[in-house]
Amino acid sequence: MSKAITQKSDDHSKWYTDVITKAQLADYGPVKGTMVIKPYGFAIWELVKDEFDKQFKATGHQNAYFPLFIPKSFLAKEADHVEGFAKECAIVTHSRLMSDEDNSIKVDPSSKLEEEIIVRPTSETVIWHMYKKWINSYRDLPILINQWANVVRWEMRTRLFLRTSEFLWQEGHTAHSTEAEAREETLKILDIYESVSKNHLAIPVLTGKKSESEKFAGAVDTYCIEAMMGDKRALQAGTSHYLGQNFAKAFDVKFQTDSNTEEYVYASSWGVSTRLIGAIIMVHGDDNGLRLPPSIAPTQVVVVPFFRNDEEINKIRQYINPYLKELESKGIRILFDDREKISPGFKFNEWELKGVPIRIEIGAKEIESNELTIFRRDINQKEKTPINTLTSYIQDMLDQIQQNLLKQADEFRKENTFIVESYEEFKKVINEGGFVRCGWDGTEITEKQIKDETKATIRCIPFDENPENKKCIFSEKDALHEAIFAKAY
Amino acid sequence: MSKAITQKSDDHSKWYTDVITKAQLADYGPVKGTMVIKPYGFAIWELVKDEFDKQFKATGHQNAYFPLFIPKSFLAKEADHVEGFAKECAIVTHSRLMSDEDNSIKVDPSSKLEEEIIVRPTSETVIWHMYKKWINSYRDLPILINQWANVVRWEMRTRLFLRTSEFLWQEGHTAHSTEAEAREETLKILDIYESVSKNHLAIPVLTGKKSESEKFAGAVDTYCIEAMMGDKRALQAGTSHYLGQNFAKAFDVKFQTDSNTEEYVYASSWGVSTRLIGAIIMVHGDDNGLRLPPSIAPTQVVVVPFFRNDEEINKIRQYINPYLKELESKGIRILFDDREKISPGFKFNEWELKGVPIRIEIGAKEIESNELTIFRRDINQKEKTPINTLTSYIQDMLDQIQQNLLKQADEFRKENTFIVESYEEFKKVINEGGFVRCGWDGTEITEKQIKDETKATIRCIPFDENPENKKCIFSEKDALHEAIFAKAY
Numbered sequence: 001m002s003k004a005i006t007q008k009s010d011d012h013s014k015w016y017t018d019v020i021t022k023a024q025l026a027d028y029g030p031v032k033g034t035m036v037i038k039p040y041g042f043a044i045w046e047l048v049k050d051e052f053d054k055q056f057k058a059t060g061h062q063n064a065y066f067p068l069f070i071p072k073s074f075l076a077k078e079a080d081h082v083e084g085f086a087k088e089c090a091i092v093t094h095s096r097l098m099s100d101e102d103n104s105i106k107v108d109p110s111s112k113l114e115e116e117i118i119v120r121p122t123s124e125t126v127i128w129h130m131y132k133k134w135i136n137s138y139r140d141l142p143i144l145i146n147q148w149a150n151v152v153r154w155e156m157r158t159r160l161f162l163r164t165s166e167f168l169w170q171e172g173h174t175a176h177s178t179e180a181e182a183r184e185e186t187l188k189i190l191d192i193y194e195s196v197s198k199n200h201l202a203i204p205v206l207t208g209k210k211s212e213s214e215k216f217a218g219a220v221d222t223y224c225i226e227a228m229m230g231d232k233r234a235l236q237a238g239t240s241h242y243l244g245q246n247f248a249k250a251f252d253v254k255f256q257t258d259s260n261t262e263e264y265v266y267a268s269s270w271g272v273s274t275r276l277i278g279a280i281i282m283v284h285g286d287d288n289g290l291r292l293p294p295s296i297a298p299t300q301v302v303v304v305p306f307f308r309n310d311e312e313i314n315k316i317r318q319y320i321n322p323y324l325k326e327l328e329s330k331g332i333r334i335l336f337d338d339r340e341k342i343s344p345g346f347k348f349n350e351w352e353l354k355g356v357p358i359r360i361e362i363g364a365k366e367i368e369s370n371e372l373t374i375f376r377r378d379i380n381q382k383e384k385t386p387i388n389t390l391t392s393y394i395q396d397m398l399d400q401i402q403q404n405l406l407k408q409a410d411e412f413r414k415e416n417t418f419i420v421e422s423y424e425e426f427k428k429v430i431n432e433g434g435f436v437r438c439g440w441d442g443t444e445i446t447e448k449q450i451k452d453e454t455k456a457t458i459r460c461i462p463f464d465e466n467p468e469n470k471k472c473i474f475s476e477k478d479a480l481h482e483a484i485f486a487k488a489y
Numbered sequence: 490m491s492k493a494i495t496q497k498s499d500d501h502s503k504w505y506t507d508v509i510t511k512a513q514l515a516d517y518g519p520v521k522g523t524m525v526i527k528p529y530g531f532a533i534w535e536l537v538k539d540e541f542d543k544q545f546k547a548t549g550h551q552n553a554y555f556p557l558f559i560p561k562s563f564l565a566k567e568a569d570h571v572e573g574f575a576k577e578c579a580i581v582t583h584s585r586l587m588s589d590e591d592n593s594i595k596v597d598p599s600s601k602l603e604e605e606i607i608v609r610p611t612s613e614t615v616i617w618h619m620y621k622k623w624i625n626s627y628r629d630l631p632i633l634i635n636q637w638a639n640v641v642r643w644e645m646r647t648r649l650f651l652r653t654s655e656f657l658w659q660e661g662h663t664a665h666s667t668e669a670e671a672r673e674e675t676l677k678i679l680d681i682y683e684s685v686s687k688n689h690l691a692i693p694v695l696t697g698k699k700s701e702s703e704k705f706a707g708a709v710d711t712y713c714i715e716a717m718m719g720d721k722r723a724l725q726a727g728t729s730h731y732l733g734q735n736f737a738k739a740f741d742v743k744f745q746t747d748s749n750t751e752e753y754v755y756a757s758s759w760g761v762s763t764r765l766i767g768a769i770i771m772v773h774g775d776d777n778g779l780r781l782p783p784s785i786a787p788t789q790v791v792v793v794p795f796f797r798n799d800e801e802i803n804k805i806r807q808y809i810n811p812y813l814k815e816l817e818s819k820g821i822r823i824l825f826d827d828r829e830k831i832s833p834g835f836k837f838n839e840w841e842l843k844g845v846p847i848r849i850e851i852g853a854k855e856i857e858s859n860e861l862t863i864f865r866r867d868i869n870q871k872e873k874t875p876i877n878t879l880t881s882y883i884q885d886m887l888d889q890i891q892q893n894l895l896k897q898a899d900e901f902r903k904e905n906t907f908i909v910e911s912y913e914e915f916k917k918v919i920n921e922g923g924f925v926r927c928g929w930d931g932t933e934i935t936e937k938q939i940k941d942e943t944k945a946t947i948r949c950i951p952f953d954e955n956p957e958n959k960k961c962i963f964s965e966k967d968a969l970h971e972a973i974f975a976k977a978y
Binding site: 027029030031034035036037038039042043045046062063064065066067068069070071072074075076082083087088089090091092093094095096097098099104105107111116117118119126129130133145149150152154165166168 | 516518519520523524525526527528530531532534535551552553554555556557558559560561563564565571572576577578579580581582583584585586587588593594596600605606607608615618619622634638639641643654655657
C-alpha cells in the first residue's frame with residue numbers, strides 16, 4: 001500500500017477519493033451511482049449506528065421494518081412530497097426474466113405489472129398507509145418507530161458516501177396526538193443528532209431551521225444539523241421534520257381523542273445516513289489519510305511489533321499480551337498486527353491512512369527499557385511511556401484524542417465563520433471558502449438571487465438568531481432572520 | 490386484545506396467522522407479498538441477528554454492504570444460477586416520474602434505462618464482480634464477508650415470515666485459495682447455524698446435504714439445517730453452500746498462488762433469514778400464542794401489578810423496584826406493566842400471546858406474605874416464591890425454560906420421525922405428518938416420483954447416514970443414501 005495520497009490542499013476532491021480508496025472504505029458498484037461499503041468503512045458505520053440506536057431506544061423508540069416497495073399512486077397522495085422530492089427514483093415495471101432464443105436473458109413482457117412500483121426514496125407514504133391501520137384512538141399514540149434501511153434516489157452526479165443512488169440510513173417516523181408533542185419529538189431528535197455528532201463523531205454542528213425552499217417537501221418545518229468540512233463547505237448531516245398533519249391528511253389517519261372527538265394525527269420524521277462517514281473523512285482527515293475519533297474507530301489501538309523471526313515475535317507477545325488483555329478488558333479495541341513479510345514502515349502508513357488513533361511500537365529496545373513508543377494520530381507525534389502504567393495512559397490518551405479532534409474542528413469552523421455587513425464581503429467569503437452569518441429579508445427571491453450569483457445557500461436559520469436592527473445582506477431591507485450561508489455538498 | 494386465537498390443532502395455518510396478528514409481530518404491506526415487521530417482531534429479529542453476528546465476527550468474518558441493484562446481464566453469467574433460481578424477480582426499467590396533464594403521476598418514458606436492473610434476489614453475482622477487482626494474489630485471501638440486507642424474490646403464494654417478496658437476511662460470501670479451506674468454511678458456518686438454532690432459538694435441527702435437485706443453483710454442494718414445525722412439516726431454516734469455482738469462473742476471478750501459478754478462487758455462500766421468526770412461532774407456539782425462548786425474548790420477565798390507585802401502585806413500586814434493579818443488573822430484560830385502566834387479566838392474556846417467558850404478579854397479598862406469584866409460560870403454570878431470593882430464582886427459571894423448550898421440541902421431533910421399511914408406511918407417515926428416514930437409490934427420477942405422489946421432498950441426506958444394506962423405499966434398488974423426507978414449507 002502506497003502512502004502517496006493527493007495532498008488535501010492541492011485538490012480536496014481528489015484527496016477525498018484517495019482516502020476512501022486507499023483506506024479501503026468504499027468502492028463504486030457496477031450499476032452507475034451505487035456504492036459498495038467495504039468492511040473497514042462498514043465497521044465505522046456500525047459503531048456510528050450503534051450509538052444512535054442506543055440513544056433512540058433510550059428515548060423510547062422502537063425499531064421496525066417497512067417494505068422497500070411503494071405503489072406508484074402513494075407518492076402522489078401528498079402533493080408537495082411528490083412535486084418537490086420524489087421524482088427521480090427507481091421504478092419497477094416487470095417481475096420475470098426469460099431466456100431468449102440465443103440463450104441470453106430478457107425481460108418477460110407478459111410479466112408487466114398492473115401498477116408500477118417505486119423503490120422507496122423515503123418511507124413516509126408506506127408508513128402512513130400502515131399507520132392508518134394501526135391508529136384508532138389516542139390510546140394508540142404516540143407511535144415512536146425507527147427503521148434502519150436502504151433507500152434509493154436516482155442521482156446523476158454521485159460521490160461516495162455523500163451522494164449515491166442507494167444509501168443506508170435510519171428514518172424515524174412518529175405519530176402523536178398533539179402538535180406540541182410532535183414538535184417536542186422533532187427537537188428531541190435534533191438534540192440527539194447534535195450530541196452524537198459532537199460527542200462521538202467529534203463533529204461540531206450548527207443547529208437551526210431550514211428556509212422554506214430548503215425544507216423537506218411535505219414538512220411544515222425542517223430542522224437540521226450542519227457541519228463544516230475541511231474545504232470550508234457545508235454538509236447537511238441530518239434532518240428532523242415536523243410534518244404537522246400533512247401525511248395524516250394525505251393518508252386519512254384520524255384518531256379518537258380522549259374527549260371523544262376525531263382529529264388528524266400529528267407527525268415527525270427524521271434521518272441520518274452513511275453520508276456521516278463522508279463528514280468524518282472531510283472534517284478530520286489530513287494529508288496522511290483518515291483520523292478517526294476513538295469513539296467510532298473500529299481499531300482504537302494498533303500494535304506494530306518489530307521482529308525478524310518466530311522467536312522475536314513470541315518474546316514480544318509474551319511481554320505485551322498481559323497488558324493488551326487488560327486494555328481489552330476495559331473495552332478498548334486493539335489489533336495486534338503480526339503480519340509477516342510486511343515491514344513496520346508499511347504498516348505505519350497503512351494504519352495512519354486508516355486513521356487508527358494510537359499506534360504502539362514494540363521491539364527488543366522497548367522490552368529492554370520497559371518503555372513503549374506511542375504514536376498519536378491526531379497530532380502525528382511519537383512519545384515514550386513506561387509499560388507498567390499502559391492502561392491508564394492509553395485510556396487518557398484516547399480521551400484526549402477524542403477531545404482534541406472536536407476542538408480542532410471547532411476552532412477551524414470558528415476561524416472560517418464570518419459575520420459580514422456588506423454583500424461584497426459576503427461574496428468574498430463565499431468565494432474564498434467559509435460560512436457567513438448575516439441578515440436576510442426572509443424572501444425566496446433574495447435567497448434565489450444569492451444562490452444564482454454565488455452558489456451559496458441558506459444552511460440554516462440558527463436557533464440563537466437575533467435579526468433585530470439587522471439589514472438583509474442582499475436587499476438591504478430590514479432583516480427578518482439571521483441566516484447561515486455557505487456553499488454546500 | 491382478545492385472547493381468542495384459533496386453536497393450533499383445529500387449523501394450524503389460521504393459528505399461525507392469528508399469532509402473528511395478535512402478538513403484533515408483522516403485517517402485510519401495500520404491495521402484494523411485501524411484509525411489515527412490527528416492533529415486537531423486529532425486536533425478536535434483532536436478538537436473533539445479534540447472536541449470529543457475534544458468532545460470525547468471533548470466527549473472523551467482517552460485515553460489508555453491496556448494492557441492491559444488479560445489472561441484468563450479471564444474472565446470465567452463471568448459467569445454472571439464472572436457470573434454476575433468479576427468474577422471478579423485480580426489474581427496474583425507468584428512473585423518473587412525471588406529472589400527467591390531469592395531475593396524476595406517470596412514468597416518464599424518456600427515463601427508460603439502457604440496461605434493465607434487477608433488485609437483488611441474492612448477491613453472488615454483484616459480489617463476485619467486486620471480488621474480481623479486490624483479489625489478485627493469495628495474499629488477498631481468504632475474504633470472509635457477510636452482509637445483513639433485504640432481498641427480493643417475486644413470490645405468488647406468500648406467507649408472513651416464511652415466504653414474502655422481500656425479506657431480511659444475512660448472506661455470507663467467502664473466497665479462498667483452496668477447496669479444502671472453502672469446504673471447511675461451508676461446514677463451520679453450518680455448525681454456527683446449528684448451534685444458534687439449538688442454544689438460542691431452542692430449535693433442534695437436522696443437518697446434512699441437499700440432493701442435487703434441491704441444492705442452490707450455482708452451488709457444488711448445499712448443506713442445510715432443517716427443523717420440524719408444530720404441524721410436523723419441515724422448514725429449511727438455513728443453508729450453507731460450497732460453490733467450488735463456479736462463480737469465480739463466471740466472473741473470471743483468478744489469483745496468483747504462492748508458487749506463482751494462476752488459479753480460480755474457491756467460494757462459499759450461506760444465509761439465514763427472517764424466516765427463522767416463522768420457525769420460532771411454529772416450533773414453540775401453543776393455543777395461547779407465542780412461547781419465546783428467553784435467549785431471544787425482547788421481554789424476559791413482565792411484572793403485572795394489581796392496583797386500584799396511585800397509592801397502591803407506588804407501594805408496589807417501592808417494594809419491588811430494588812429487586813427488579815438487581816435483575817436488570819444481571820442483564821435480564823424486564824418490563825413493568827403499569828398501564829392504567831387495563832385489567833390484570835387482559836395484561837395476562839396479552840403477554841401470554843406475546844410469549845414472555847416469566848410473569849410476576851404482585852399486589853397487596855404478595856407484599857404482605859413476601860411471596861410473589863410467578864407464571865411460567867412454557868408450562869403455563871403458576872407457583873409462589875419468596876421475594877428475597879428472586880434473582881437466583883428468576884435466573885434459574887429462565888435457564889429451565891430455555892432448556893425445556895428445546896427438550897419439548899426435541900421430543901416432538903423424535904416422536905414424529907420414523908424409520909420406515911415400506912413405501913406404504915412411508916405414505917402413511919407423510920400423509921399423517923412427520924419426517925421419514927429411509928433408503929433412497931440416489932436418482933432424481935425416484936425423488937420426483939415420490940414428490941409427485943406424496944408431496945414429500947428430500948429435506949437432507951443426514952451426515953450420519955448409513956446406506957449400507959438398505960433398499961430404496963420407492964424403487965427397492967440398493968440405497969445410495971439414507972435421506973430424510975417430509976412435506977415442507
